[in-house]
Each structure stands twice: as structure tokens, then as C-alpha cells.
Amino acid sequence: MLDFDILFPSVLNGITTGAVYALIALGLTLIYGVLHIINFAHGAALMVALYGVFFLKEKLGIDPYWALPIMVPAMFVLGYALQRVVINRASHGKDENILLVTLGISIVLENLALILFHSDTRTIETAYTLQTVAIGPAMIALPKLVAFAGALVTSGLLLLVVQKTDLGRAIRAVSKEKQGARLMGIDVDHVYAMCYGLGLVCLGAAACFLLPAYYVNPQVGSGFVLVAFTIVVLGGMGSFSGALLGGLLIGVVESVGGLLLGESLGQIGIFVIFIAVLLLRPQGIFGARA
Amino acid sequence: MSATPLLKIDGISKSFGGLRAVHDVSLAIERGSLTALIGPNGAGKTTLFALASGFIPPDAGRVHLDGQDITGHPPHRNAVLGLTRTFQIVQPFAAQTVRENIAVGAHLHLARRSAALHYADGIARQVGLEGQLDKLANDLTVAGRKRVEMARALATRPRLLLLDEVLAGLNPQEIAEMIPVVRAIAHSGITVLMIEHVMQAVMSLAQHVLVLAQGQLIAQGTPQDVTSNPAVVEAYLGHGTAERLRKAAAQAALRESTS
């Protein structure tokens, strides 16, 4: 079982999946780091993005990678609107309300999808879906390699935005000292909404990279939510490098775990890590005590 | 005094990530006394309360309540032993009524709900809240909420009560009304240690004063001793002030004697 020829491809696959996980987790980290909210709607939003990419291909014949310039702004707008119109208004300044309203959003989105699209699992076919690339003894699906590269590039771009742009500076100011930022004339509500929008942008990009090698159905969101949370908690709430490293790590754990324990039990490995980290080291590897 | 002090703190220290909040503080509080703990902002007074009551474990040192070592005890255990505290920023059970707030304290010694609620009525009278028993704690003024917190603590029948700035945020009228309440508590036999910035209260209430500055105990004595102690003046007004004040006073005295 632990033969290199079997383990190596499993690890590589895990890393490629992990990069996409990392991108998803990065969005969650951004939202948590600035708004200090645990975005329960993250998985459902990813599901919405995946359906978006799916229908762009099915109905309009747009290739997922070419869908990026459509999905990214669309998800940004969705995120901005959700935060500004629903979440902000529902919070009344208390965490428990935000928790419940994002839960509510995830339930509504997931079940609307169930009603509209039924529970069938859909996949897309493109010219390159079945192509593979040889790396050592491993044959890695081409879409997965593209996903790996794409996820890393997008993560890098997001980090650039946060570090170098005016918006990024405003975001960092608000996350550190909300009242002070407000006094300096920063429109905090606007920044919050921009931030949530950026968080969903990660999902839009991730969806474009994911769909060629994956699938979509109304329940995919819940599968990703807990994985994303595990990564964020493992890496440390609010730590970008933690989210990236955590993502890669979890990807590998899932892949190798599935290899050793079978598909479903392998999933348990992730949840066990999640519960263990929450109990024993809630600040994660890199984060400050949340 | 040959009796054991009610509260004895030996060499207690606490640092937060390199910042020394409290350093090697030792003190003794005698039974039945009313002691004030004063000092400039950031001196570590509230940290000392948290250490004494069990909210924070000390890095070093020990705390004894009536001869019993309570170092490291959780706060609820100390409450059972007769040590309770109030908070600098008042912490009522906001959505509960005044009576219900106080009753939670009363339940420490009374199991039955009706008994606790009845006892709460009595305690409320002690602190002047009898007209507000049915109001939600949230709907009271700051002064009212502070009384609720005091009443709640009193309902636990404490032997030692730590009051953290009960007068903060009150206007002069409210301060004047609160001082007799605190005095009455002390007269009822409860030992009181209070952190206070309002000097009027310190002078009129305290028999004994402790001064904390930068995490260390720099002076103690009667209110008169302490306020004329140059080290204390320095701690509040800055280095060299005591000397300047002394010189100014000497010059004024000289002018008077030569005029």
C-alpha cells in the first residue's frame, strides 16, 4: 500500500486538490480576518459558482477557463450585495446573529439549487478533461495541473491586492482598528462588503479551476465548507500563509487518507483533525489566539 | 493584631507576554477593614484583583484567604469560600430583572427559587434598589447597574468583597449617594478592598490605603500618610514633581514669614 508508485501519485493529486482548497480557504480567511465572521455560507456560495461555470459551458459553450472574467466579477457583485444588504443588516452588532444569518443563507442557496437543478450530479466535458501528464510514475490529469497553477496564481494576486493597493490598505486598517479607520474617513460598511466580495471572488476562480476535474450537485457546498473551515482553523484564523499551507496539507491528508481507508472513512481524517485542532490548539499553526 | 489576616498575598507576579503587569506584590488585609487600592492608570490594580479572585493564575506567589491557600482556585470556588468581586466595566445580566440578577448571587446559599427571590428583595433594599426590582438591568442608569452588581455580590454573603471602581462613571450626586452604601456594607461586617480613583471617597471611607504603581506596591498606610508620601506623588504626577512641590511649598512659606 505504501509503495512509492502508489503513494507518489496520491500525494501529487493531493497537492493539486490542496491548492484549490487553499484558494477557497483564502477567501474564508480574508472574510474572517477582516469581518471577524465565520462565513457559513462559503460552501453554498462555491456551489453557486460551480453551477455558474457549469451553465456557462452547457448553455453558452464557454470554456471554464474563459469563464474566469465572467465569474470573478459576478461573484464579487454577489458577495458585495449579500454582505451589504443581508448580512450587515442582520448582525445588529452581535456575532450570534451573523452565525445564524450565514447559516440561513447557506440553507436557502443549497435547497433552491436542489429545487431548480435536482440532485443529479453534473459534470462537463472539454477537449482536455481526459488528458493526463506524466510526472515520474504518476499520471496527473491535466485539468488538475491547471487548477494547481491557477489557484496559486489567484492566491498570489489576492495577496498583492491586500498588500499593495489602496483597497488592501483600507482592508487592513479596518481589520485592525475599525473605529479608528472610520474616524479617518474610511467607509467601513463599504470595505466590509468589498472584502466579502473578494472572499467570494476566490470561490468564483476556484469554481472555474475545479469543474473540469470535478462535478457539481446541490450538496457539494457542505462538503467543502467543513474542509475549508478545517484548513482555516489548522492554518490559523486570519493567517494567509496558514491557509495556503493548510490547504496543501489537507489536500494530501484527504488523498492519502482515501487511499489507505477508502473514500468515506478518509473523509473522517479531516474532521478528526478539525475537532482535534479546535480543542487542542485553536490558534492553529500560524494564527494568533482567536 | 494577632488574628490571621483575611486576605494575604505573598510575592505575587504576573506577566503578559513580556509585559510585567504585577511584580512581587505582598499585602495583608485585616478582617473587618475597609482598604483602598489606588494608583495611576495601568498600575496593575485590576490585574491584582483578577489574580486574587482566581480569574487569572499567577506566575509566582500565593494567595491565602483566612489562612487557606486559594492560589489557582477558579473564581466560583472562591465565591463559595466567601471571596467575590465586582468589575471595572459593570457586567449585569442585562436581559434579566434586578431581582433575578441578585437572586443568582443568593442561590449560592439558597437552593429554592422562591427563597432566593425573597432574599434578593432584602438585599435590594440594602443598596437602595427596592423600587427597581422589576426593571431589566439594562434599563437602569450606570449608577443603578453598579448597585445591581454590588447587590448581586452581597447576596453571596461574602466575607471579603473586592470592589473595582464602583464610583467610576458616576456624577458627583451619584458618588455622594454611593459612598454611604459602601460604608454600610463595611459596617455590616464585610471586609472591603476597593480600587478607587475618586480621592474624596478614598479619604472618607478607607482606613488603610495601598498604592500600586507599575505593578509594584510602592506605599501603604493611612490615607493621610499616603497622600503626603513623595513616592506616591511622583507615581501620579511624574518624576521630580515631589521635589518641585516641596520647593514651591518652602518658598511660599519663606515669603509668608518675611512679609
Add this chain to the structure above:
Amino acid sequence: MKDLGAIAVFVLLVGLIPFCTDSGVTLNFVMTALYACLLSQAWNVLGGFGGQFSFGHALFFGTGAYAQAIVQMQWGLNPWLALPLAMVFSAVVGALVGGASFRYGLKGSYFALVTLACAEVFRIVAVTVPFTGAGVGLMLPLRESAASMQFGSRAGFVWLMLGLVALALLVTSWLKHSRFGAYLQAVRDNEDAARAIGVNPFRVKLAATVVSAALMGAGGAFYVQVFQYIDPGIAFGPHTSVEALVGAIVGGLGTLWGPVLGAVCLHILADLTRNLFGALPGINMVIYGSVLILIVMLLPSGVAGLGRYNPLRRKSTKVPPE
């Protein structure tokens, strides 16, 4: 006491319904409405009175359901004995999950996440392990008789569930009028202040979790008896978790009748929608989710608004706050 009287009246009125009508549809509606009440009341013990929001309460529901089935099928126990046993199993799981969570100081979102993760872990285990029937689930053999808790008509189930709801109401009433309840609500409202006056938050929260879990487990056991079937999705999936919490929140957290009111209203709403749009899979959840969002958005302080704000309480005029 007023509350006990009200509970007695409620039990009497609802208990008379099976004598007043033979309609299977009506009795079924009453039975499922009472079932929803139990779930929300169970959640309310920990969520409303304890202030700890669990997003995976199905964990206890599923444990109770599987326990009820397995204890009968593997150990041959009578279902009337199995029911309390199922509640005990759920209580034990509650103690373990609550104990670990609170021992490590988990609160708020983190507690919600852990309960969600635990429910998911149990679901995966139930899918994999043979003695739960794996993905196929378990079917309770048909043995129609009152002695085997499989009533011929819905009336029997209505009275059984009424009994469980009455139990939950009594427990809730006890929370309102006991020292334990006062301590629990104190921890909910301000844990540090509670600690300072002698309350042990860990013990109190743990006990609340155990009680909440036991009641939820009863709901699970009941489900198995009525529908004679359980599988991992039904047992540990999000539907039950959501149904329990939305009913409690909508009706009023931390109150006696709030969860009953909320559960019944949601139930009626779901029924109406089914009549209008047909039995679309997922339509219930869309309703629950939308109601949740609206309630949190529109009430003055979100979920705290309905439950703790009680206009009947204000006997004196309001003093203007600072």
C-alpha cells in the same frame, strides 16, 4: 404555579383531539407538529437557556434513533424499555461532546462548528459501519401493537409524543424556576459575572447539553417507531439540526412556549407551501432558511429580540438609559 397550570391545560386540550376526530390527515398533522415541538424544545434547553448554539443537534437525534432500532433488533428489548435507553445513549454522547467542547473553552461559532463536524463524523461512520446497516439503513420489523409501540392509528403516536412534549415542557418550566436554570441563564448572559458569584460554568453547560441531548434522542427514537426506518442521512443530516434550531429561534429563545409556537408556525407554513407548490424536495429547508434570515434581520436585536423581550414584564415605567 401558572406555568404548570398552562402545561396541564395544553396537554388536556391536545390529548382530547384524537377523541374529537378520526381524520388521519388531522391526526398526522398534530403528530408531526408535536414532533417538531419536541425537537425545538430540546434545542432550546442548550441554545435558548444555555446560549450555546449547536448546529449539529442531529448528532443526538441520530444516536437516539439508531439506539432505539438496534436495541430492539439486536438485543430484543421491548421498545418501551428501549426509549429511555435511547435517551441515555444520546445523553452520553451529549456528555462527551459537551464535555470536550467546554473543557477546552469552546464558545460561539467554534462550538457550532464542532457540533456540525461531530454530526458529520457520525454520519460517515453510520454509512460505513455494518451494525447501523451502513448506507442502506435499518428497517424496524412491523409488529403492530401498543405493546411494541407501533400503534394502529395515529392516535397512539399523538399521545406518545404529547407525553414527550409534556416532559420537555416540564423540564423547561423547571429551568425557569430553579437554581440550575438561574445558573444556566447567568452563564448565558455573562459568564465572567456568573463565575464571580459562585457559578461553575463547565458543570452547568455540560448538564444542559446532557438534558438537551436526551430530549433530542427521544425525538429520534420516536421517529424510528413511526416511520420504522432510519438511515445515516435522516439520522445525522442537516435537516433535523436546522428544523430544531429554527423553530426555537423563531418562537423565542429561552422561553417556555416559544419553541412550541415557533415549531407549530413553521410546520403550518411548510404544510401550506406543500399544498401550494407540491412536495418539492428541499422546499421545507428553503422556508426554514428564509424565515431564519428574516427573523434575524428584522427583529430589533436579532434572535435575542423575541425571546427575552417580554412586554408583559414591564410593570414600572422605563428609566431613560445613560
